[in-house]
Amino acid sequence: MPREGLLAQAFVELADSLVDNFDVVDLLTRLADRCVDIMDVAAAGLMLASAGGELRVIASSSEAMRVLELFESQADEGPCVDCYRTGQPIVNLRLDEVDSRWPLFAPKAVEAGFRSAHALPMRLRGQTIGALNMLRVDEGPMLETDVVAAQALADVATIAILQHRAVSDAQDLNEQLTQALNTRIVIEQAKGVVAERAEVDMEQAFARLRRHARNHNLRLADVANAVSTKVLAVTALDA
Amino acid sequence: MTGGRRRRILAEIDDGSGTEVTAVELCGVCRRVTGMSGAGIMLMSGDLPLGSLGTTGAVSALIEDLQYTLGEGPCVDAYQLGRPVLEPDLADPAVPRWMAFTGPALDAGVRAVFGFPLEIGGVRLGALDLFADRPGRLSDDQHADALVAADISAEAVLVMQAKESVGVLAPELERGSNFQYVVHQAAGMVCSQLDVGIAQALVRLRAYAFAHQRLLAEVAADVVARRLRFDDRDP
Numbered sequence: 001m002p003r004e005g006l007l008a009q010a011f012v013e014l015a016d017s018l019v020d021n022f023d024v025v026d027l028l029t030r031l032a033d034r035c036v037d038i039m040d041v042a043a044a045g046l047m048l049a050s051a052g053g054e055l056r057v058i059a060s061s062s063e064a065m066r067v068l069e070l071f072e073s074q075a076d077e078g079p080c081v082d083c084y085r086t087g088q089p090i091v092n093l094r095l096d097e098v099d100s101r102w103p104l105f106a107p108k109a110v111e112a113g114f115r116s117a118h119a120l121p122m123r124l125r126g127q128t129i130g131a132l133n134m135l136r137v138d139e140g141p142m143l144e145t146d147v148v149a150a151q152a153l154a155d156v157a158t159i160a161i162l163q164h165r166a167v168s169d170a171q172d173l174n175e176q177l178t179q180a181l182n183t184r185i186v187i188e189q190a191k192g193v194v195a196e197r198a199e200v201d202m203e204q205a206f207a208r209l210r211r212h213a214r215n216h217n218l219r220l221a222d223v224a225n226a227v228s229t230k231v232l233a234v235t236a237l238d239a
Numbered sequence: 240m241t242g243g244r245r246r247r248i249l250a251e252i253d254d255g256s257g258t259e260v261t262a263v264e265l266c267g268v269c270r271r272v273t274g275m276s277g278a279g280i281m282l283m284s285g286d287l288p289l290g291s292l293g294t295t296g297a298v299s300a301l302i303e304d305l306q307y308t309l310g311e312g313p314c315v316d317a318y319q320l321g322r323p324v325l326e327p328d329l330a331d332p333a334v335p336r337w338m339a340f341t342g343p344a345l346d347a348g349v350r351a352v353f354g355f356p357l358e359i360g361g362v363r364l365g366a367l368d369l370f371a372d373r374p375g376r377l378s379d380d381q382h383a384d385a386l387v388a389a390d391i392s393a394e395a396v397l398v399m400q401a402k403e404s405v406g407v408l409a410p411e412l413e414r415g416s417n418f419q420y421v422v423h424q425a426a427g428m429v430c431s432q433l434d435v436g437i438a439q440a441l442v443r444l445r446a447y448a449f450a451h452q453r454l455l456a457e458v459a460a461d462v463v464a465r466r467l468r469f470d471d472r473d474p
């Protein structure tokens with residue numbers, strides 16, 4: 001299949017993976033594999049930054065690449081690390097000439113048979129979330145069209161990951177909101193149970209629940225839940 | 240242009256005072272940008288209303304109270320269906336719906352009512368309701384404004400809660416809200432009176448309110464004030 005066809009197929013594949021059961025590792029593994037299939041590169045890998053800003057290896061097109069990327073993240077130097085920090089692409093860096101820039105990474109990469117390194121940022125509106133790393137074994141620079149295509153694939157993956165994160169943040173927050181509200185509701189229910197059984201008003205009922213929780217070093221929400229589900233009898237509450 | 244709409248509505252929210260926006264103020268913005276008579280935001284969970292985050296006035300508050308009591312209405316449908324629900328002529332609807340909700344809403348002066356889901360991605364947290372005191376369809380502009388206002392409201396609600404620690408409701412959401420705490424107090428009392436579970440007690444309260452054409456909160460207030468009991472004992 002001609003290169004354009006493969007590229008179109010890769011975009012369709014990336015888009016397909018966004019529909020159901022979105023999985024970041026799956027998405028980025030596909031991306032790494034397609035880079036090697038389509039571009040004139042020998043290996044590709046992706047790293048994403050953790051919440052703390054630390055780069056983690058997420059996907060690699062080969063075992064040699066994975067080992068090299070793990071080394072890069074541990075040594076905290078190399079094309080992905082620089083690209084992530086600056087947010088700028090790194091292209092056509094000859095590994096046998098960059099000893100001073102990456103004194104630990106470059107010799108390892110050369111030893112594994114690679115000649116040049118290239119890294120493209122995963123970046124949207126000023127936010128860099130990781131980088132796409134590509135290594136070549138052949139002489140000469142990477143094709144400009146390959147650089148553009150690889151960046152486009154990385155951009156699609158970036159948008160997908162950011163969108164997924166936004167939705168899962170919203171999910172967490174919505175659950176917290178409902179949870180906070182439910183806690184309040186259960187306390188009100190327990191107040192009602194105590195008010196009826198002990199023939200006291202709501203304020204006194206609340207005071208009894210709170211006193212019991214404090215005396216027994218329990219959370220008010222837990223005491224309220226036990227009372228409203230009748231696990232804890234009102235007569236067993238501290239007077 | 241959605242971008243322009245969004246900017247205009249966001250500018251409406253940020254009055255330059257630098258103070259935190261509350262859920263009630265959000266409702267005011269939703270009402271103003273759509274040119275409606277009133278607006279309210281209802282939180283929902285598991286297909287049922289959890290309570291009202293805020294309303295612009297007594298009629299909007301009643302629209303939310305009715306839906307809380309009856310479990311039907313524009314917010315409930317918008318939330319369940321995940322799309323806008325439009326009733327431009329409540330007195331003479333093309334397809335009759337909301338058998339219990341419609342009468343009391345008309346009595347309060349509601350002539351048109353619209354529900355828009357509050358959601359981000361696939362996460363749905365509630366619905367925005369808008370009402371007008373005269374019948375009429377939303378213009379395309381009003382409809383588009385309402386959609387964007389609902390989106391912004393959903394984001395704003397989650398942003399408010401994000402600042403709060405887990406297990407605690409954000410004060411900006413609590414202020415002006417009506418989570419019908421009295422109903423839950425009454426449910427606790429009824430569950431002791433009848434020796435049933437909380438869910439069953441809530442069903443009994445709802446059934447009583449429905450049968451007597453009263454709001455759930457009113458019935459609950461009677462129970463809490465010990466004017467009404469659900470067992471054989473005299474109050």
